[in-house]
Amino acid sequence: MQIIRSVQKMQAWAGEVRIQKQSVGFVPTMGALHEGHLSLIREAHKKADKIVVSIFVNPTQFGPHEDFKNYPRTFEKDQKLLIQEKVDVLFYPDAHSMYEEGFQTNIVLTELSKPLCGELRPGHFEGVATVVLKLFNIVKPHFAFFGKKDFQQFLIIEKMVEDLNLDIHVVPCALIRDEDGLALSSRNKRLSEEERKRALVIPRALKMCQEFYQKGIKNVAQLQSKVLEFVDKEGDLNIQYFEIRDAKTLESIEEIQKPTVCAIAAYVGNVRLIDNLLLGEKNDSV
Numbered sequence: 001m002q003i004i005r006s007v008q009k010m011q012a013w014a015g016e017v018r019i020q021k022q023s024v025g026f027v028p029t030m031g032a033l034h035e036g037h038l039s040l041i042r043e044a045h046k047k048a049d050k051i052v053v054s055i056f057v058n059p060t061q062f063g064p065h066e067d068f069k070n071y072p073r074t075f076e077k078d079q080k081l082l083i084q085e086k087v088d089v090l091f092y093p094d095a096h097s098m099y100e101e102g103f104q105t106n107i108v109l110t111e112l113s114k115p116l117c118g119e120l121r122p123g124h125f126e127g128v129a130t131v132v133l134k135l136f137n138i139v140k141p142h143f144a145f146f147g148k149k150d151f152q153q154f155l156i157i158e159k160m161v162e163d164l165n166l167d168i169h170v171v172p173c174a175l176i177r178d179e180d181g182l183a184l185s186s187r188n189k190r191l192s193e194e195e196r197k198r199a200l201v202i203p204r205a206l207k208m209c210q211e212f213y214q215k216g217i218k219n220v221a222q223l224q225s226k227v228l229e230f231v232d233k234e235g236d237l238n239i240q241y242f243e244i245r246d247a248k249t250l251e252s253i254e255e256i257q258k259p260t261v262c263a264i265a266a267y268v269g270n271v272r273l274i275d276n277l278l279l280g281e282k283n284d285s286v
């Protein structure tokens with residue numbers, strides 16, 4: 001596996017691969033890799049000839065009081081995992097080469113970025129979209145793989161690719177959970193044993209919502225109040241939101257009729273976790 005740190009070298013590599021008529025599959029990450037990330041790489045191998053993974057903890061998507069400094073960084077271990085997964089290139093730029101002095105161009109987002117995490121983390125998705133567009137221009141992928149764990153992020157990137165006519169196929173990948181149901185996340189590393197136990201209320205709440213839905217409750221207010229009652233009783237969490245929304249537009253709905261996402265964000269101690277479940281999708285369960 002090659003490790004490329006320079007933007008220019010990465011672009012040159014990608015240009016060469018394209019001349020050779022080989023396809024590039026790209027998995028952008030912030031490192032601290034786990035099975036969720038590895039599942040994206042495995043999907044990439046099914047579609048593309050060459051695989052590029054980036055590790056970049058992007059400062060512009062963190063708010064001033066968020067965990068940029070404490071974000072887990074496990075580069076040595078990540079490198080070994082990527083070699084095992086037969087990744088061709090690890091792109092590992094530093095913040096200076098991604099944002100040279102005087103950087104002043106940002107993507108502006110509208111509807112999809114307004115609710116849920118967008119409302120609570122102002123500027124977060126603009127930071128994400130801008131860095132992803134930069135990475136796309138550097139890695140020049142044919143396919144880019146995103147996890148449905150970050151469902152709003154996936155929708156925003158998919159829309160950006162459509163709106164800006166990028167010649168990239170965005171591939172959504174399944175959300176991967178631990179055996180106990182907790183969605184895998186780099187931030188789980190920051191949970192104490194006791195906090196991890198408390199965090200399990202999050203997947204349980206989603207599961208409960210799915211069960212009520214399967215029993216025939218389609219009214220969103222009713223589902224929300226039943227689930228929040230459970231979380232209040234069982235959980236010692238600071239819930240930021242628990243929302244049931246249209247899975248394409250993220251608009252509010254009153255009754256579940258079309259594909260729907262049930263999304264949750266909560267603090268467990270100092271660690272902010274997100275999770276979601278698509279209602280009505282066959283393979284989506286907790």
Ligand code: AMP
Nearest residue numbers: 029030036146147149150174175176184
């Ligand atoms: P991150 O390193 O957290 O920025 O995530 C990089 C990519 O991995 C994103 O597309 C995430 O949605 C995806 N990802 C993170 N956790 C999971 C998971 N548990 N299951 C599936 N994809 C994931």
